[in-house]
Amino acid sequence: MGIRNIYKIVSNRELTRKTWVMILRGDTQAITTPGQFVNVAIPGKYLRRPISICDYSHERGEITLLYDVVGEGTLAMSRMKEGDEVDLLSGLGNGFSTTSVGTRPLLLGGGIGCAPLLNLGRALVRSGKSPIAILGYNTAADSFGMDRWFEEIGVEAFIATVDGSLGTKGFVTDVIRRFGIEGDYFHACGPMPMLRALCNGLDIPGEVSIESRMGCGFGACVCCSVETKDGVKRICKDGPVFRKEELIWK
Amino acid sequence: MEMKDMKVTLSGVTLQNPVIPASGCFGFGYGMAEFYDINILGSISFKGTTREARFGNPLPRVAECPSGMINSVGLQNPGIDEVIAVELPKMRKSFRQPIIANISGFSIDEYVECCEKIDREEQVAIIELNVSCPNVHGGGMAFGTCASSVSDVVKEVKKVITKPLYVKLSPNVTDIVAIGSAAVEAGADGLCLINTLLGMRIDIRNRRPVVANRMGGFSGPAVFPVAVRMVNQVAHSCGVPVIGCGGVSSAEDVIEMMMAGATAVQVGAANLVNPYACKEIVESLPEVMRRLGIDSLSEIIGIV
Ligand SMILES: Cc1cc2nc3c(=O)[nH]c(=O)nc-3n(C[C@H](O)[C@H](O)[C@H](O)COP(=O)(O)OP(=O)(O)OC[C@H]3O[C@@H](n4cnc5c(N)ncnc54)[C@H](O)[C@@H]3O)c2cc1C
Numbered sequence: 278m279g280i281r282n283i284y285k286i287v288s289n290r291e292l293t294r295k296t297w298v299m300i301l302r303g304d305t306q307a308i309t310t311p312g313q314f315v316n317v318a319i320p321g322k323y324l325r326r327p328i329s330i331c332d333y334s335h336e337r338g339e340i341t342l343l344y345d346v347v348g349e350g351t352l353a354m355s356r357m358k359e360g361d362e363v364d365l366l367s368g369l370g371n372g373f374s375t376t377s378v379g380t381r382p383l384l385l386g387g388g389i390g391c392a393p394l395l396n397l398g399r400a401l402v403r404s405g406k407s408p409i410a411i412l413g414y415n416t417a418a419d420s421f422g423m424d425r426w427f428e429e430i431g432v433e434a435f436i437a438t439v440d441g442s443l444g445t446k447g448f449v450t451d452v453i454r455r456f457g458i459e460g461d462y463f464h465a466c467g468p469m470p471m472l473r474a475l476c477n478g479l480d481i482p483g484e485v486s487i488e489s490r491m492g493c494g495f496g497a498c499v500c501c502s503v504e505t506k507d508g509v510k511r512i513c514k515d516g517p518v519f520r521k522e523e524l525i526w527k
Numbered sequence: 528m529e530m531k532d533m534k535v536t537l538s539g540v541t542l543q544n545p546v547i548p549a550s551g552c553f554g555f556g557y558g559m560a561e562f563y564d565i566n567i568l569g570s571i572s573f574k575g576t577t578r579e580a581r582f583g584n585p586l587p588r589v590a591e592c593p594s595g596m597i598n599s600v601g602l603q604n605p606g607i608d609e610v611i612a613v614e615l616p617k618m619r620k621s622f623r624q625p626i627i628a629n630i631s632g633f634s635i636d637e638y639v640e641c642c643e644k645i646d647r648e649e650q651v652a653i654i655e656l657n658v659s660c661p662n663v664h665g666g667g668m669a670f671g672t673c674a675s676s677v678s679d680v681v682k683e684v685k686k687v688i689t690k691p692l693y694v695k696l697s698p699n700v701t702d703i704v705a706i707g708s709a710a711v712e713a714g715a716d717g718l719c720l721i722n723t724l725l726g727m728r729i730d731i732r733n734r735r736p737v738v739a740n741r742m743g744g745f746s747g748p749a750v751f752p753v754a755v756r757m758v759n760q761v762a763h764s765c766g767v768p769v770i771g772c773g774g775v776s777s778a779e780d781v782i783e784m785m786m787a788g789a790t791a792v793q794v795g796a797a798n799l800v801n802p803y804a805c806k807e808i809v810e811s812l813p814e815v816m817r818r819l820g821i822d823s824l825s826e827i828i829g830i831v
């Protein structure tokens with residue numbers, strides 16, 4: 278068994294004008310923890326495209342991916358059909374920590390960055406914690422219904438939109454302030470400015486999942502290196518999740 | 528199936544087969560040992576090493592290209608002392624075949640110091656001099672694009688080492704044979720080619736280069752024909768063994784590169800899109816040899 282496997286598309290559908298959800302069936306054994314990602318081979322493209330694992334089930338042998346169509350590679354993904362085969366490297370990256378964290382963790386997502394938090398929420402609930410999800414979007418039309426998926430797994434979810442068209446107007450931090458939400462740890466994924474604001478602004482411990490363009494996704498090319506307080510790290514292999522204290526914000 | 532002879536010999540160093548992961552695309556091997564037993568490989572050329580630790584260039588460092596990629600890693604490495612103290616011992620634990628040490632530098636002194644140190648490492652069988660860095664004392668032009676710079680650095684390095692020296696040539700030159708010949712006249716035991724072609728991509732929506740360093744090294748299947756041509760020219764003119772590199776992705780590509788004149792073959796970018804690329808090549812070589820009526824790989828070297 279290896280990390281490279283062929284998966285069959287169970288479904289691939291549009292959720293909003295830019296966000297799609299793809300469900301794949303295949304060998305999920307390489308996935309060990311929430312927050313890991315897959316690297317998707319795209320016919321006609323040389324490099325693979327890294328996409329977070331939104332959800333997975335070893336029992337059903339299924340992986341759920343949520344992706345935004347932002348360029349040629351993700352556009353090609355959106356044109357793949359049910360029954361098509363996809364070549365994935367799966368179970369990449371370190372993933373979120375689910376054991377040593379507090380009892381009331383905050384799951385803070387920005388846009389498509391909400392994706393890996395769903396599976397994390399499931400794992401945290403399973404280990405007896407009471408996570409709260411706060412999802413930030415630019416506008417109501419960008420929300421892909423993740424709040425409902427969170428509610429289904431027993432996680433209370435709030436929404437913030439920059440233009441105020443849904444939920445609280447502003448950012449996820451505005452939701453925290455408005456409802457006086459008290460968490461004892463945070464897990465975040467989203468655009469870099471949001472992650473920087475959270476690392477600098479929240480005075481609870483936490484960790485964030487960061488992105489970069491990738492060559493390989495498994496540690497071989499050092500195309501994705503970041504300087505951290507613990508030395509140079511590869512986002513794909515030593516990350517993508519880093520503790521707030523490790524990161525250096527320039 | 529009858530046994531196929533895949534052994535090749537580079538300046539007295541015998542490899543069980545000609546398949547070698549190229550520098551910068553396989554780290555120091557041990558990470559890749561999580562995917563398969565890397566002892567099936569002929570050798571490994573490890574990540575380009577310099578005297579001091581280097582972080583390399585700012586991100587993004589990689590761009591998609593038609594049938595290839597651009598990288599602008601910029602020689603990120605922990606420096607020669609750390610490589611010897613930390614990386615090589617880890618590499619030795621998972622890899623028992625001969626190692627190729629890829630050494631880079633920005634001055635002749637730096638090359639000499641690094642080569643002298645790495646030459647003492649037992650498992651290092653060949654030193655591969657990457658001459659594509661700018662020569663800080665020579666006006667910033669890459670060592671590898673100037674015959675006299677190549678000649679100077681090779682002469683000085685040869686004085687301090689005992690292992691065979693292979694010079695890794697840059698394709699970004701008008702006359703690759705002239706540079707290769709200069710290296711050989713200065714004492715190089717062999718040549719390795721090609722390194723990456725200088726390339727650039729622009730993000731047309733954001734109106735800026737895709738990689739932060741503006742330019743980077745282009746490699747992958749798209750460069751294979753250029754590499755075959757250059758290997759062929761150099762192999763027939765320079766009179767030393769050649770390691771062929773550039774775009775190799777299959778056992779058929781290995782055969783083509785060897786027919787062009789390569790004694791061994793390096794595989795770079797292919798490892799990044801398929802971590803099992805070299806394993807698949809090694810495993811399919813006997814069948815491809817059978818289909819082509821080849822009993823021993825060494826018999827096809829440079830036949831075209
Ligand atoms: C660990 C990780 C997890 C990710 N998870 C998801 C996810 O769950 N859902 C999702 O939609 N996207 C995710 N991404 C981002 C996704 O990889 C890129 O959007 C995708 O590669 C773009 O490919 P493209 O060919 O469509 O666009 P391109 O034409 O290559 O680029 C379009 C835009 O996307 C940006 N981009 C390209 N590659 C990356 C990259 N590797 N990381 C970040 N931005 C990039 C470019 O800067 C550009 O602005 C993740 C990235 C990483 C590193």
Ligand SMILES: Cc1cc2nc3c(=O)[nH]c(=O)nc-3n(C[C@H](O)[C@H](O)[C@H](O)COP(=O)(O)O)c2cc1C
Nearest residue numbers: 549550551575598657721722746747773774795796
């Ligand atoms: C990400 C990356 C990093 C590289 N780093 C080095 C290096 O440190 N030293 C070196 O001599 N060549 C380096 N190269 C060049 C390769 O070893 C090889 O010569 C080139 O990529 C052509 O082969 P390919 O088409 O199979 O990739 C690098 C290539 C890539 C893609």
Ligand code: FES
Nearest residue numbers: 492493494499513
């Ligand atoms: S993308 Fe290759 S090391 Fe991270």
